[in-house]
Amino acid sequence: MRLRNVRGSREEIAQNEYVVQDSEQYKGKWNEFFQNDNPIHIEIGMGKGKFICCLAGENPGINYLGIEKYSSVLIRGIEKRKELFLPNLYFVRLDAEYINDVFDKEEVDRIYLNFSDPWPKDRHAKRRLTSKEFLARYEKLLKKNGEVIFKTDNRELFDFSLEEAEIAGWEIKNYTYDLHNSEYMEGNVMTEYEEKFSALGNPIHRMVIQQKK
Ligand code: SAM
Secondary structure (H helix, E strand, O other): OOOOOOOOHHHHHOOOOOEOOOHHHHOOOHHHHHOOOOOEEEEEOOOOOHHHHHHHHHOOOOEEEEEEOOHHHHHHHHHHHHOOOOOOEEEEEOOHHHHHHOOOOOOEEEEEEEOOOOOOOHHHHHHOOOOHHHHHHHHHHEEEEEEEEEEEOOHHHHHHHHHHHHHOOOEEEEEEOOHHHOOOOOOOOOOHHHHHHHHOOOOOEEEEEEOOO
């Protein structure tokens, strides 16, 4: 994602009511934060937030946390969130590398990864959000039978991700190279990137992987 510095975004994020400040303090206590025992779904690399805002509106019985590394991107999600009544949605500004500082063992039911950065150079493979290193982090915080749902139009990244899931011992529940012409399309919520790339004619790939705990 091309990043444009949005003036004042860092300051706004640091005091915004929809952004969880010092998120580490809620490790193991996210249900207390939401004041209910509903399942917790997170999106890592939420970008401008259309996907997670839409899901939160459709599913009031699920708690959502949108995670984004950059303030200048997250600020767009906050602008969307302000217009909606979504008590089940909050944001965390965080580099996913530190995700285990924020979530305890078996605290999360589902992780969404949408159009994650491809990091095409081999020497950067560990930075891909579907690398076995990241899967090991997710394994700790996911509940038994917890899932990762990943969408991308990048074939190389998708095939890499399928391989990494197998190496890491995850079950590949289902996958498709053409989500928009598949049986899995019903209920699909498009992300900003998905709208952009599918409009260009790129097929969208999607996989659901599950822990074999
Ligand atoms: N998910 C959105 C979509 O599909 O429209 C945005 C996709 S964009 C290509 C990838 C997003 O992931 C960017 O907003 C980027 O800042 C964020 N991101 C990349 N690496 C990250 C990390 N390590 N932790 C958290 N967010 C990250």
